[in-house]
Amino acid sequence: MGMLNLVLTNISRKPATRLYPFEIREPFKEFKGRIVFDPENCILCGLCQKKCPPDAITVTKADKTWELNLFRCIMCTECVNGCPKGCLSISNERAKTGAKEVIKIAVPIVDKPKAPKAAPSK
Amino acid sequence: MTTVIPFGPQHPVLPEPVSLKLEIDDDVVVGVLPSLGYVHRGLETFINTKDFNQTTYVCERICGICSALHGITYTRTVEKLFDTEIPERAQYIRVIVGELNRLHSHLLWLGLFADGFGFESLFYECWKYREEVLDVAERICGNRVIHSISKVGGVTRDLTKEHIDMLLKMCDSLETEIKNIEKVFVNNYTVKQRLVGLATLSKQVAYEVGTAGPTLRGSGNAIDVRETPDWDIYKDLGFKTAVEKDGDCYARTKVRITELLNSLTIIRNAISKMPEGEIEVRVKGFPTGEAIMRTEQPRGEVIYYVKGNGTKKLERLKVRTPTFANIPSLLLMLPGVKLADVPIVVLTIDPCVSCTER
Ligand code: SF4
Ligand code: SF4
Numbered sequence: 001m002g003m004l005n006l007v008l009t010n011i012s013r014k015p016a017t018r019l020y021p022f023e024i025r026e027p028f029k030e031f032k033g034r035i036v037f038d039p040e041n042c043i044l045c046g047l048c049q050k051k052c053p054p055d056a057i058t059v060t061k062a063d064k065t066w067e068l069n070l071f072r073c074i075m076c077t078e079c080v081n082g083c084p085k086g087c088l089s090i091s092n093e094r095a096k097t098g099a100k101e102v103i104k105i106a107v108p109i110v111d112k113p114k115a116p117k118a119a120p121s122k
Numbered sequence: 123m124t125t126v127i128p129f130g131p132q133h134p135v136l137p138e139p140v141s142l143k144l145e146i147d148d149d150v151v152v153g154v155l156p157s158l159g160y161v162h163r164g165l166e167t168f169i170n171t172k173d174f175n176q177t178t179y180v181c182e183r184i185c186g187i188c189s190a191l192h193g194i195t196y197t198r199t200v201e202k203l204f205d206t207e208i209p210e211r212a213q214y215i216r217v218i219v220g221e222l223n224r225l226h227s228h229l230l231w232l233g234l235f236a237d238g239f240g241f242e243s244l245f246y247e248c249w250k251y252r253e254e255v256l257d258v259a260e261r262i263c264g265n266r267v268i269h270s271i272s273k274v275g276g277v278t279r280d281l282t283k284e285h286i287d288m289l290l291k292m293c294d295s296l297e298t299e300i301k302n303i304e305k306v307f308v309n310n311y312t313v314k315q316r317l318v319g320l321a322t323l324s325k326q327v328a329y330e331v332g333t334a335g336p337t338l339r340g341s342g343n344a345i346d347v348r349e350t351p352d353w354d355i356y357k358d359l360g361f362k363t364a365v366e367k368d369g370d371c372y373a374r375t376k377v378r379i380t381e382l383l384n385s386l387t388i389i390r391n392a393i394s395k396m397p398e399g400e401i402e403v404r405v406k407g408f409p410t411g412e413a414i415m416r417t418e419q420p421r422g423e424v425i426y427y428v429k430g431n432g433t434k435k436l437e438r439l440k441v442r443t444p445t446f447a448n449i450p451s452l453l454l455m456l457p458g459v460k461l462a463d464v465p466i467v468v469l470t471i472d473p474c475v476s477c478t479e480r
Contacts, residue, residue, distance in 0.1 A: 002305030006247060016250045028257075030279075032264035053176035076179050076270055077278070090264075 031092040032075040037066060039107045041085040048079035048088060067104045124152060127461070131160050135238045135465035138475040142468070146461060154456045156449060162479040166439050173434040174200055174409075175274055181426075182268055184441065185477040187230060188419045190223045190269040195417040196439075197272045199426040203413040204274075204405050212276040213355050214396040218289070219263065219271045220417075221385040221392075225296070226255040227420035228378045228385075231472050232303065235375065238469045239316045244306055251299050258292050261285065276402025286393055293386045300386075304379045317372035321455040321467040324369055331454065334447040335422020336381065337471050340374035342367045347418035359391045371470045408432050419444055421472045443477040 018025065027033060044066070046059040056072035057079060059065075080088045124147045131139035139160040145153035165184060169177045181196040182189040194216050201208060233248035256266045262285050263269040271277050281289075307313055323333070328341035338345055346363040348356040364380035366373035409430035416425045422444030429438040448471040459467055 002302065002309060003244065006302055006306070007243065010247075016253075028261045030261050030264050051176075053172060053179045074179060074268075075265060077264075078175075081278075 027092045027094060029092055031094075032077060033091050033093045034070075034075075035068060035073060035079065036089050036091045037068065037103075037105055038087045038089070039066065039105050041087045042066060042107045043085060044107055045084065047082050047084060051078045051082040053078065064107045065104055066107055067102055069102050071101050123147075129464060129468075133465070135234075135469065136473070137234060138473060140468070140473055140475050142456075142464075144456070144461070144464065149460050149462075151456050151459050151461065151464060154453050156453065158449075158475065158479060160479075161476045163476075165480045166441070169436060169439050171435070174430070174436050177436060177439065178273055179270065181439075181441075182270060184480055185443075185474055186267055187227045187474065188223055188421065188424075188477070189267060190219050190263075190271055191417055191419045191424070192441075193270065193272040194220055195415060195419075195424055195426045196428075197274050198417065199413050199415040199428050200274050200409070200436075201405070202415055203409045203411060203428055203430055204407075206275060206403060206405050208276050208403060209400045210397050211280075211399045212401045214392050215277045215279075215281055215401065216272060217355055217359070217392050218281070218389055219259070219269055219277075221388050222255055222259050222262075223269070224385050224420045225382060226252050226259070227472075228382050229255065231378065231420075231469075232307070232375075235466070235469050236307075238465050239313070241313070244303065247303055251296060251303070254292055254296060258288055261288060273402070275405045276400075278402075280401050281396070289389060289393060293390055297383070297386055300379065300382050307375055307379060314372065316463075316466065317375060318368075318370060320371045320463055321459055321470065322368070322370045323451055323455055325367075327454060328369065328451060331450040332447050333422075333451040334444040335419070335472075336364075336374055336377045337448050337451060338422065339364060340366050340377045341369035347416050347423050352416055353418070356388070358395070359388045361388050361391075371466060374470045408434050421445060421474055421477075422447060441477075441480060443474070443480075445471065445474045445478045448473075449478075 044059055044061050044064065049057045049059045053076060054072045054074055056069045058067040060067070077090055080090055124145050127144045127146050129142040129144050130136055131141040141157045143155040144151050165180055169180055172180060178193050178196055182193040184192050229248050229252035233245045233252065236244035236248060259269060260266045262281065263271045263279060271279060323341045325342040328338050329343050333341070342365060344363045344365045347353055349363060361384045364377045364384060366376050410432045412427065412429045414425065414427045416423050424444055425442040427440040428436050431437040452468065452471050455467055456464065
């Protein structure tokens with residue numbers, strides 16, 4: 001008897017599902033969608049690489065590049081919390097399917113002139 | 123004369139690969155030989171390459187359904203190793219997320235179970251309700267299934283006022299919905315005809331072979347880790363262990379439905395009791411020694427053992443999962459059951475094979 005009631009109420013209800021590719025639900029604002037990297041402030045310290053559990057990030061000091069392997073990233077946000085310069089953030093947009101596997105971003109780090117050595121005290 | 127029939131590892135009813143060799147006499151099972159090992163991933167050895175913070179994420183991937191509770195148990199074990207006390211608010215958040223986990227696991231199971239005895243519309247109904255829980259979990263933790271809320275020393279995200287309103291709203295709507303499907307599972311003629319008196323496990327036998335979780339409680343043993351001093355935060359959250367006496371498939375189903383309602387009570391009480399304050403503490407140093415901790419998962423009691431050796435990596439991690447404990451009782455339940463009922467009986471222990479093999 002219980003099931004008949006459920007079936008009758010479901011007939012008069014609007015569908016529980018969405019016509020997916022045509023109707024896309026807005027992502028929730030708390031959703032962890034993908035990692036966004038802002039190369040401006042990065043100092044290539046490599047902390048994010050050290051913290052990342054599945055080794056998705058590679059920081060190469062020699063070529064000044066920051067690399068993220070999208071297929072490896074598990075959206076744990078350890079790198080976001082660990083970055084001292086705040087150049088990593090998380091966006092609630094879903095990563096597009098068929099995205100490139102690796103994003104490689106050049107970091108425009110300027111070689112600062114070395115600070116002159118302090119004069120030896122007498 | 124007996125015939126041997128293979129059941130699994132791939133079977134329409136089984137969500138995960140477990141292979142049983144059934145010895146059949148006429149139409150009745152007389153003997154069972156299980157074989158496991160299809161999804162072994164070597165996670166317990168893999169943690170030797172990760173530090174103890176990163177291991178949390180490895181542990182969460184032991185099982186997709188009870189992921190948050192695996193993470194919570196692991197962090198609680200490591201906190202015991204560190205001898206750290208985490209803030210009370212973090213403990214309450216863990217309880218709330220853990221109960222969300224239990225809600226969606228049990229609703230998933232009820233759906234699969236209904237599908238197992240051929241009640242498709244009930245299957246869709248259960249999974250529709252599960253979706254509400256997943257949406258709430260997505261908003262609280264950022265992910266739908268792998269919640270990643272727990273970390274060594276606390277939790278990663280705080281609950282805002284908005285989240286709490288949403289949780290309370292979900293509790294209200296789920297309560298009426300669960301009561302609706304409870305009527306179907308408990309009173310429906312077809313369901314009763316299939317389940318009552320099927321694969322009975324007596325109280326004494328269930329206790330002796332070390333059964334865990336709803337299977338144990340369905341046989342009349344009121345044993346639940348949430349009531350023991352091991353997880354004492356639950357003691358004033360006003361829930362009463364769900365127990366049924368009969369020990370058959372029908373009793374185990376009823377236990378799970380009662381646990382759904384219990385979880386809603388726990389979430390409501392946890393929200394009302396949750397204090398303001400910090401959500402994490404910093405843990406320092408590298409631990410030595412051993413620690414062991416247990417937690418009640420949707421499927422039963424899970425036990426974690428860790429051993430630290432003074433470096434940032436753990437020397438050993440050992441997990442004993444509830445399905446592993448339930449397999450001996452499954453082997454005792456199956457003889458005497460008709461071949462057509464085997465899928466239902468296998469499903470009543472809620473097998474989670476990727477947990478068992480890691
Ligand atoms: S992204 Fe942040 S943590 Fe990573 S190298 Fe750059 S500054 Fe360091
Ligand atoms: S979110 Fe986690 S897995 Fe992804 S890049 Fe950052 S640390 Fe690595």
